[in-house]
Amino acid sequence: MTLHPALARLRFRRLLLLIAFIGAAANFVAFYPGILHHDAWAYFKAARDNDWTNWQPPLLGFLWIPLQKIHYGPQPMLALFVAGYWTGFVIVADALEEDGRALALLTFAAAFFPLTLNFNGQLVKDVSMAISLLLAAGIAAGLIRGTIRRRALALPLMWLFLIMGAFMRANALFALPPLLDLAATATSARWASLGWMKRIVIVSVVAIAMAPAHILADRNLFRVVDIKPMSQLQVFDIGGISYFSGVDRYNGFFGQKFVEKNRTCYTPKAWDVYGWGGCEEVYENLKPEFGWPLSQRWLEAIAADPISYLAHRIAHVNRYLQFLCRDCKEMVFTGAQSTNQKEFSYEPGIIYQAIDAASQAINDSPLGRPYVFLLICLAWTWASLAIPDATTRRITFALAASGALYALGFAAIGIASDYRYIYWTMICATLATPAVVMRVFARREAPLAYRLIPPLMIVAVILMRESVVRFFL
Numbered sequence: 001m002t003l004h005p006a007l008a009r010l011r012f013r014r015l016l017l018l019i020a021f022i023g024a025a026a027n028f029v030a031f032y033p034g035i036l037h038h039d040a041w042a043y044f045k046a047a048r049d050n051d052w053t054n055w056q057p058p059l060l061g062f063l064w065i066p067l068q069k070i071h072y073g074p075q076p077m078l079a080l081f082v083a084g085y086w087t088g089f090v091i092v093a094d095a096l097e098e099d100g101r102a103l104a105l106l107t108f109a110a111a112f113f114p115l116t117l118n119f120n121g122q123l124v125k126d127v128s129m130a131i132s133l134l135l136a137a138g139i140a141a142g143l144i145r146g147t148i149r150r151r152a153l154a155l156p157l158m159w160l161f162l163i164m165g166a167f168m169r170a171n172a173l174f175a176l177p178p179l180l181d182l183a184a185t186a187t188s189a190r191w192a193s194l195g196w197m198k199r200i201v202i203v204s205v206v207a208i209a210m211a212p213a214h215i216l217a218d219r220n221l222f223r224v225v226d227i228k229p230m231s232q233l234q235v236f237d238i239g240g241i242s243y244f245s246g247v248d249r250y251n252g253f254f255g256q257k258f259v260e261k262n263r264t265c266y267t268p269k270a271w272d273v274y275g276w277g278g279c280e281e282v283y284e285n286l287k288p289e290f291g292w293p294l295s296q297r298w299l300e301a302i303a304a305d306p307i308s309y310l311a312h313r314i315a316h317v318n319r320y321l322q323f324l325c326r327d328c329k330e331m332v333f334t335g336a337q338s339t340n341q342k343e344f345s346y347e348p349g350i351i352y353q354a355i356d357a358a359s360q361a362i363n364d365s366p367l368g369r370p371y372v373f374l375l376i377c378l379a380w381t382w383a384s385l386a387i388p389d390a391t392t393r394r395i396t397f398a399l400a401a402s403g404a405l406y407a408l409g410f411a412a413i414g415i416a417s418d419y420r421y422i423y424w425t426m427i428c429a430t431l432a433t434p435a436v437v438m439r440v441f442a443r444r445e446a447p448l449a450y451r452l453i454p455p456l457m458i459v460a461v462i463l464m465r466e467s468v469v470r471f472f473l
Helices: 005-031 038-049 059-070 075-099 101-112 114-119 125-145 151-168 170-187 189-193 196-208 210-221 230-245 258-265 281-289 292-304 306-320 350-364 370-386 390-413 419-441 453-471
Strands: none
Touching: 005 075, 005 101, 005 350, 038 059, 059 075, 059 125, 059 151, 075 101, 075 125, 075 390, 075 419, 101 114, 101 419, 114 350, 114 419, 125 151, 125 170, 125 390, 125 419, 151 170, 151 210, 170 189, 170 196, 170 210, 170 390, 196 210, 230 258, 230 281, 230 292, 230 306, 281 292, 292 306, 306 390, 370 390, 370 419, 370 453, 390 419
16 A cells, blocks of 8 residues: 555654664763863853853854853753764755655765764764854755755744854854755745856855854853964964975074974974973964054064975865875764863763774774865765755755865864764765765766765875775884
8 A cells, every 4th residue: 555645755764763863862871971081171161151262163152151050061952962073964864765765764874874973972063163153054954955844933043053063163164055045045036047156256255254253253152262273374484484485484582492492393283282282382472463463473474485385284184184195084983072171971882882893993994084075075975966856965965065075164264183073074975975975976867077086086086095004104
């Protein structure tokens, strides 16, 4: 007996929700009470002590305030993270169901990818940003497809999550253009009728405007103490330029032996060495210069030696992506609380141990480096153009392009190499893969330029990287 399509769809949704509920419950248990990484602890402590700065974008910290009225501890935030993660995958999968139930199921199954599960219990801004953007993209997809019908409620929620994601991390602006285009399409039919060049210009301008918006929000909305967080990037860049050029681009600020000292300080891995890793006097002594004086030094250093600046940025992004380097593997183990706090403990159980073991196995494989997720997003951005269904194509393109742009943004503003920084790109790569594989690679009539070039490019780059690292580095 064939079920009525509406009844079959209802049953499918209930199945998704049931599996998601079971997955979320196991996810919550695995990370209970929530992992307070040192950045997460800084937020929690700021909310508890009402002592705010913009060292970290403050929005996530302010969310702790009402949550602590419910329960003192990380549990409420963990519940939000887990609920948002699984809800996001459900609504994206549900939006793709009309293009095939198998496609929807595989898209939802991406939620079980060990590395994305591995980080979603770590209560940091990278994860909160990714979950906010995931929910915004999912709602937009549902509105465009018509699977979400309560527009009066869904539209404000979509824009709220998108704005929240934009304010969780300052560099979220790089991820925004494709998502803004998707959200605008869900909002207005007229938007989709605009030419693609006009849309790109508009969403790019809006995304770039998020940079001053962060400054204005810190000053006028959150009213936090401004400690000039841009200084971290500037210190790192001037140190890198000085290292690669052999010229003191601080122009004697630290004395005549800075270049010699900097050889032992600088590492393309992160700026931290100048803050607390052995050469902390650099950051401490520069504090009176924060603001325009340091910005002027920074701009002058870049203008004086752009080649050394590019060498420094390339060295950093290579380290961050764990690309052509042998000793640049980053830890993916997340099951430890910050050493800065003693209030909350975490004991890894059997579910977490399984997630961690799978994550370690992936991390040990050639597919486990951050550059692979960027590579997939770049390849799938191109391949998605051959997806026949217009809505599936639009959703997949937006996710893949957003993930790629976000990772590429670190080439200009990256200051550290933690694995969690690739989290949004990782989610985008896993979500976009089923549609690209099923609707392009498995479709014989798809043009070869879309069907063969993207996967061959990925394989070629991975083989080249493995050969160089194993035999030449």
